[in-house]
Amino acid sequence: MKEYNILVVEDDVMIGDLLQKILQREGYHVCWKSDGKEVLDIIHKMDLVIMDVMLPGDDGYQMTKKIKKLGLNIPIIFLSARNDMESKLQGLTIGEDYMSKPFDPRELLLRIKKMLENQYGTFTQIRHLSIDAELRRVFSESLHNEVAFTAIERKIFFYLYENRDRILTKDHFFEYLWPLEDRNQNIVNVHMKKIRTKINDNSGEILQNIYGEGYRLNTYKKK
Template sequence: MKGFTILIVEDDTMIGGLLQKILQREGYEVRWKKDGAGIWNELRHIDLVIMDIMLPGEDGYQLTQKIKNAGLNIPVLFLSARQDIDSKLQGLTLGEDYLVKPFDPRELLLRMQKMLNHTYGTFMQINHLYIDAERKKVFNGGFHQEVMFTATERKIFFYLYEHRDRILTKDHFFDYLWPLEERNQNIINVHIKKVRAKIDDNEGSIIQNIYGEGYRLNTCTKK
């Protein structure tokens, strides 16, 4: 899924290259390391790690333990030729999932998607935005770029989102946000302008001004 960044830690060039092609074809951003030495500067940008066990230097178990000890909430999927139950149990204890090589790419992708959904929630994509309606969060172009709304801006955005592809009049906004206050029509325009600026929608293709009627959040926009 576009927007997620995956780190592959795999010393086998053929397997690492295959994984990279599979994931890039699915729209993931991919980073690949052949051992654990260079991963620490990468981790703050990573959403999921695909970890081999047999690696030069520290093995995959040791690296995963360090990731968890550092308090990083990054799911780890072990991808290993080891098929014995002890290896599987250790992997499932340290990480979130374990898949044996050789693997079917469809199974890998499904396991990854379930792990990402469990960790980050289910997102809807609108243009460059990723929207987590359950947690009321919006990400701009990637999951490390959360849009920092004020409380009012967040309410306005998700009010539009909950009624997406429908026109909301200014009276709708007043009834929802300020039912007992004097209705200064310009205040809605000001807040919408601020929301648009924060989601890089200055042209109003996502939050569209329907002249004489109100505003509409479009799920399909022209690029």
């Protein structure tokens, strides 16, 4: 399961503490700020924001506009004591969702879950890599750090992923990728080295070279 980072911006201590506890209990990593002073410094590490509207300094609407200007596609849920229609419409225009206080934690958790799935898809986690097999995308460390594979590197990685924990020989790769070409035995090694560098796996913990046999993508950690 992908371990998502959620930023809570809430100046009410009781509500902030409650949000932190219920989110952590669900397995989320939570960063709680009582105002917007440090938000822009850490926002690039976050996957979702729960934003109060009435904050000291910049209000939640102003903070959200600043976040959106950075070009980061991070979903923002407003959680506010304002329950008039104008406030809701403004929040839904600027952010992605709006809930009024008091709120039911079960509803909030469900909205968060649906929003994360819609935004990021369903991922397989292999140590520091988040893998979206459907969209054939790989993220390293954070969902804002996508691995920039070339077309051939992406084919190789997902061929390994589809056969994870199995050894694939060089003949497997040639038959899959270059069936009609002369077999330059070094070309597979070259691509593997580039992929390892891009996924920060220079030690071969994830993409392992099995001497004399081939390569294997490990979903478990070597002892």
